[in-house]
Amino acid sequence: VNDEDTEEIGRRLREMGIVSAPDHVRREVMRRVRAEPRRTFGRRLGSAWRPALTAAAAAVVLGGAVVGLAQLGAGDGGAGGDAASGGGAVARESAGGASEQPGATSGGAAPNLDAGADGGQQLFRDKAMTLTVPRLAAERILARRLVGDTVVIRVPRARFQALTASLRDARRATTAKADDVRVRLVAR
């Protein structure tokens, strides 16, 4: 076999040419392709944006978690006056005839986050406060009739400290215990 022979073979192989695929090949392939679960493989967003989007998503999740915790801490069991009867922390009277539980929850459906660990109490002290106060004095300060042993009052955040101070003063000013009411103030 010499070079001419191999060149001749090469020429004859080239002459064999391309053979057309039967018509049903494409149809069958596409039928099977379209029967596959549809999915996309490409990245619709450029890779340069992905770290920034990931960081933004993490920030949103973290922010949402903080806000959610704050809402839970400030939440009450509803506007009803006897929400604490559902099993929440009960204010205990001190030797002075009144009691104060900073951040004690009114119970009911509200989680007990602000009555938990000390850190939790500190965290939510400025948003919720439970005081045991003579009923008449409390009604005068809050300018409303209070029904039941425990009431939950949502007040504007700007007035929260002032109302808390007034209730505390009213509690100190009397030793009567006959008709006390537990008032839970929650800052809006």
Next chain:
Amino acid sequence: MPAYDPPVRSEPDEALVRRARRGDDRAFEELVLRHQDRLYTLALRVTGSEADAVDCVQEGLVAAWRAIGRFRGESKVSTWLYRIVLRKAYDAVEARGRRHLHSVDAAELPLAGPSERVDERLDLVAALAALEPPFRTVAVLCDVLGLGAEEAAAVMNVAPGTVKSRLFRARARLAERLQEENA
């Protein structure tokens, strides 16, 4: 004026692959249309069987669709498709053994021409089918399909120098076989 307009390739293969990766099956169908004949030719010449060739092309193209998300564009699209179909063809040859490699079908026959040409062609097809798969493959890729040594090397995952030496030996063996038959 030409009698017909040849198909216009408005989009390169790589653009069709990008569309297909986004789930565009029409883009993939365009790829199938462009490459199915050459893929079928490769499978037919390597397996020596029409039925096996059809299976190889169909299985190969469906496998390509499933794997298109992993195609990184490091080779030409055609090279990638050749590689997939060639693997299917090798699997078919291995599964079937070599006993049917000499089957010849209607696709081998020229549409017209003297009977000597038909005989020559059938002899060549039979001789090609009798080669060992690596030599048969290189002859098909380089001579029948017209690939360069570099691209054939990429399809076969060997060095370009290996392709050249195998091609020379494949042609030499074919020439020897045909000379023996003529004698």
